[in-house]
Amino acid sequence: MYKLYWSPGSAAMAPHAMLEDIGVPYDLIKLDAAKGEQRSADYLKLxxxxxxxxxxYDGDRVLYEATAICLFLAERHPEAGFAPKVGSWDRAPFLQWMAYLTNTVQEALMHRWQSEHFIDGADRQAELKQKAEQRLAGMFRFIDERLAKSGPYLCGASSYACDYYAVMLARWTCAMATPAHTNPHVNRLIRAILERPGYASMLKAEGIEQPF
Ligand SMILES: N[C@@H](CCC(=O)N[C@@H](CS)C(=O)NCC(=O)O)C(=O)O
Known part of the structure; x- marks a missing residue:
């Protein structure tokens, strides 16, 4: 039914884990980023x-952007419970988290890991990376406070795709001065999501033995 193009530990982790939990047939097509396979002529067409x-999906239809894929899978497979019902009151905070995670937290992670895309010169890139780490520490502190107040999941008692997304992004902070998992409530969220069957299968399939 689906084909997912991915590389280990990338932004494909959340949709990959969701596909595992959803339980529909899908093929994984691995791209070796180190070899530049994501820039091949065939892949650029997608x-x-x-x-x-x-x-x-659906033969030859194509969707990219990790958040869009997560939202699409959640809507196509409502029985998997990855999102509150469309139009429900609970849907609002879910959408807010998905947007915040992708357009604020993920963007700051790009500043940290791909500073060369934003600014020239090693010194200025180092400054940008440092600033991004500071901002990310603040963002995960904010998430921690929200989880303390109304957790254990981002939207309260139920776990949704936004939790998978947050844990994927949290992993990318592991090498930073203040990793996301040093926040107690974020850490609790991480541990809960790592135990979900789909997340665990995804990590195994991606060869990630120690995610944090
Ligand atoms: N906005 C995109 C960003 C995805 C993204 O940054 N993917 C990285 C891996 S995590 C990538 O493909 N990098 C390849 C490269 O930089 O050449 C999304 O959320 O899907």
Missing amino acids: NPHARVPTLV
């Missing part, structure tokens, strides 16, 4: 931004 993930 994803002109040369990024993973990309989802191919």
Whole structure:
């Protein structure tokens, strides 16, 4: 039914874990980023931004952007419970988290890990990375406070795709001065999501033995 283009530990992790939990048939097509396979002519026809993930569905239809793929899978497979019902009151905070995670936290992570895309010169890139780490520490502190107040999941008592997304992003802070998992409530969320069957299978399939 689906094909997911991915590379290990990338933004494909959340949609990959969701596909595992949803339990529909899908094929994984691994791209070796080190070899630049995401810039091959064939892949660029699917994803002109040369990024993973990309989802191919319904034969030859194509969707990229990790958040869009997560939202699409959640809507296509409501029985998996990855999102509150469309139009329900609970849907609002879910959408807010998905947007915040992708357009604020993920963007800051890009500043940290791909500073060369934003600014020239090693010194200025180092400054940008440092600033991004500070901002990310603040963002995960904020998430921790929200979880303390109204957790254990981002939207309260129920776990949704936004939790999978947050744990994926939290992993990318592991090498930073203040990793996300040093926040107690974020850490509790991480441990809970790592135990979900789909997340655990995804980590195994991606060869990630120690995610944190
Ligand atoms: N906005 C995109 C960004 C995806 C992205 O940054 N993917 C990275 C891996 S985590 C990538 O494909 N990098 C390849 C490269 O930089 O050449 C999304 O959320 O899907």
